[in-house]
Amino acid sequence: MIKVTIDDIEIEVAEGTTIMNAARMIGGDIVPPAMCYYSSLPGTGGKCRTCLVEIAAGSTKDPRPMPKLMVSCSTTVQDGMIVKNRTSEKVIENRAAVVEFLLINHPLDCPVCDQAGECDLQDLGFSHGKEGSRYEEEKRTFEPIDIGENIKLHMNRCILCYRCVHVANELTDQRVHGALHRGDHTEISTYIEKAVDNEFSGNMIDVCPVGALTDKSSRFKSRIWFLNPMNASCECKKCSGKAVVWMFGKQVYRVSVRQDKYGEVEVEDGKPNWICNECRFDKKDVSNWNIEGPRHIDRHSVISQGHYEKPNPLKNATKNIE
């Protein structure tokens, strides 16, 4: 075990732990935001740069500070390392710049976006961004495209976190979509004439931190904050059958994986509870499901202030936001 200090809190962790995971063990406000890292998807991280932290001391052996900010999701801790996240001016300033970069070409079409209310980018902008924009140029745009029967891609909203690419690597035997072109023309797309139709492809929608990948069976049906998330399960041969159904009255509008407080799929006995496309897209009748009870959503977004669970005191929510 080795010792690391993050924002003045010391913790012992196993060797090889990343700063991000050490921070998650401490929990609370000192956890850096992550837009691309996703713990159940090996290989993710390093791209969005929102999790940058300052290393005030590299280790006990070599206590020199590191000259550059480091990405906490992909930097492993050293014994005696001192990390500054929220206590570093430099981090706050550079993270605000990353938020600005992520937003300059973003359409900011939240009023018509299905992700609004549970969007990591909205949350990030609110918690770490600055008011206003200095961007006066034209935004780059793409047309929305169908990638397969079930999923619609709004490339304008994509932040190129590559999570959906990794989900396809992880859950499907042959990935048929990926990043095309380069620079700010990079787009997620399917390879020529291919459609994403693997049985687990729907999980791409849940890992997408923004509203770029949307569920064609539920998009535009309702704002997320009008729906009641319920833990539900079903007998399924293909997947865990453990899901969250999003209901309005007795009607199932949407089915998603169960997400933890970092917006990542819940892991049980070391296995992420991904769900199959049948559960997600086809089981839209309440009789398909065994409803277990209200789902607690532990995130910053509007839905966490939902009115269906034991009332979530507003002061807690604002504390999270700060």
Place this chain on the structure above:
Amino acid sequence: MGRKLLLEHIDVSGIETYDVYRNHGGYKSVEKALKTMSAQEVVEEVQKSALRGRGGAGFPTGMKWSFLAKPEGVPRYLVCNADESEPGTFKDRFLMEKLPHLMVEGMITSSYALGANTAYIYIRGEYMFVLDILEKAIAEAYAKGWLGKNILGSGYDLDLHVAPGGGAYICGEETALLESLEGKRGNPRMKPPFPAVKGLYGCPTVVNNVESICAVVPIINIGADEYLKIGTEKSSGTKLISACGNIARPGVYEIELGLSVEDFIYGDEWCRGIANGKKLKALIPGGSSVPILPAHLITSTAAGERRYMSYESLSDGGFASGSMLGSGGFIVFDEDQCIVRNTWNFARFYAHESCGQCSPCREGTSWMEKVLHRLETGKGNMRDIDLLAEINKKIEGNTICPLGDAAAWPVAAAIRHFREEFEWHVTHPNDAITRNYGMLKTPSITL
């Protein structure tokens, strides 16, 4: 006359063919290494020569070689970086095109030193004709027993392949290169792990520039002691400089490091001064990524000392008043040139070549390009100049690979040294559209 180690026989006709090359001392370094030296001794000799990587960063080659991990039963690779795409740099092409056997010889000697039995030359897609030249040379080398099994009866085997890239600048970054060589999208990898531990196909790999690998040949031939006599204390040996821009005689020159910048620009043997009798305005000494220097910091440093063509002298003064030797892409600007236009042009290049995987580089480079384009076309305002300085500070150091830095530095340096020229573009929007700043001696309209 400066001493020539790489280009010694460049003018011999037919030097690109095996027989002529061999008759002029070709493949001697392979004979010497395989017959009289252990692999470790070759590494030590290169370490002793203090050769610094010629690809841009100037990392000591021998030290890089000594870091190569050597786990049992795992293959090791040598990969030559021939992606040469930095604007202003065209020395590797010259070497490979004119002296393909020097490249092959360097690969054999270096691979032997590293214990690599398979080696690759990754060449940019636009150099297809050079690829043909190299493949011909490789075929000749196989036929003569310099490649393949049991070379010179030493028991050492080597296979050498040339692999073309698709023509992306980013595939010159060593880990993007390895991804591309593996057949994947050329996105740089996160480091650590470094290629020396986990490189091509997850195996220990050394990536070196074309010129670095070619320089191993004379180092082994004449010995490190002799090599160290050439150049300066901190910059040993010779370096190829690809000189371009407004000079009387552009071209690729082999210089002894430590030559004065003044001699290089004005000397008869080299660039022969500024073309058409114009005045020198600015210099980018090491490829488009390194900071631009204004006239008063070119032949002498801020401290008033003579400036030399060496790693240490060109970087004297840090980024405030110095630059870098970089890849040796020497770009000279005369008084007629517009720095804003040039900076925009570079920014356009970097925005286009960013791989797009990390947000600061993907978004920041094209943002800078758009702002610079507005400034250059007379649609900018004073705020934009500070905005540019601010954007590039937020890219620098915050990205996965150094392309972000490479895109930020030229903009920062141009504003640092030529701010009034940016401001002129704001105050003279009509002139900015129709005329070139440098050529405009008396602005016609003032707003």
